[in-house]
Amino acid sequence: MTSIDDLYNILHLNQVEDLSFQGVSKTVGSPNVFGGQVLAQALNAAYRTITNNRVLHSMHSYFLEAGDLTLPITYDVGVMRDGGSFSVRRVTASQNGKLIFILSASFHKNETGYNHQIDMKTDVAQPEDLLSWDDMLEQFGDTLPQKTKTFLEIPRPVSFKPTQVANPFDKKDLPPYMDVWFKVKGDASNYNLETKQQILTYISDYNILAVALHRHASKAHWGNTQTASLDHSMWYYRDFDFNDWMLFSMDTPSTSNARGFARGNIYTRDGVLVASVAQEGLMRPIQ
Template sequence: MKDTTELLKILTLEDVGDNNFSGVSKDIGSPNVFGGQVLAQALNAAYRTIDNNRVLHSLHSYFLEAGNLELPIIYNVQTIRDGGSFSTRRVTAHQNDKTIFILACSFHKKEDGYEHQMPIKKDLKQPEDLLSWTDMLDQFGDFLPKKMKAFLSVERPIDFKPVQVVNPFDQKDLPPVVDVWFKLKGEPQDLTLALKQQILTYISDYNILTACLYPNASKAHFGNTQMASLDHSMWFYRDFDYTDWMLFSVESPNSFGARGFACGNIYTRDGKLVASVAQEGLMRPRKE
């Protein structure tokens, strides 16, 4: 995928009847289906059953089995409730009669209320002063570990610019914090709020577990650690657009027992808090 148009083609499912929707997968450099893709496709399926103009405000999900890149994924949507203010949906994803993923999500009618938000971090480097993943590949590709080079070589519809650039050969423990600017490639115009939320859900599964690795970076890295998303939750607050860079600011409060937990906030560049994310992931040291 090279731009937003191609991403939307992957996220927009085929209606195969009886609240069932079919999706295909795209390789992003890992052997299994990318968790963010399954999240966003399941959300696309749920939104297709909402006809009362309600807007997603939260989702909670579990990854049960690794997805096969070669097989279609069938998403079944159950209407749990359509109340006076909220609508709830449950989505189950299947491959070959095996359940690989479940999602519960809630949609809210537009209402006025009180407002506050946590501010964006101050004094962060701006995107213009940072290297993107593509820049890193171009400048340092010959010196990067083989797996990292292969991952960065995959064409993506998003540009990522990490604020903290870590030397993979400088093995030292780091604070459990990751700040990444991101921007869609192409011209993302006339996107509905539903589509913007689906794209943001896709993006939210990138970078988040990195914060769990950093406190043990003297001995742990992606090459010697089996990592996978176990669950994923999001809360959506405000409308936004993708015309400028956005910030995903992540921290990891804990890792223990071969699992790591991370949470973060997503901001527009001018500091508007758009969404919050929480995820626990597998962090299993690989045996020699």
């Protein structure tokens, strides 16, 4: 995938029954299905059963089994409730009859009320002054660890620009936070809020678990730590423009019991808070 249109084609599922949908997978460099893809496809299935123009405001999910890249994924939607203001859907994802993922999503009618948000950082470096993953591959590809180089070589529909890049050969712990600018590749002008929320959810599973390794970077890295997303929650606040850079500002309050917890806020370039994300992941040292 090299553009937002390619990503949309992967996330838009085939309908096989009234409440059943099916999708295929594309690798992001992992041997298993990317969690962000399953999240976004499940939301596509849920949204396809919403007929009252309500908008997604929150979702909560659990990853139960690793997904097989070679098999289609079936998404079955349960209509839990259509109330006066909110609609709730439950989505299960399976492959060959095995349950791999569950999600609950809530949709809300348009209402007016109070409005506030936490401000975006003011001292963050701007994307024009930073290197993207593609730039890093081009400039430093021959000096990068092979696993990192292979990961960066995968074509992606999104460009990422971290505000700070740690030297993988420096064995020192890092601060418990991370800021990454991102921008979709291609023109997103014609996408509605429903589709943008699905694409944003796909992107939200990039980078977030990495910040939970920061406080342990002197000894922990992707090569000696078994990692996997365990759950993922997200809250959606406001509409946004995908044609400019957006900032994913993350931190990690805790790691314990071979699990790491990370959370983040997603802002537009001019500081509008669009969504919040929380994820806990497996962080098991390989003995």
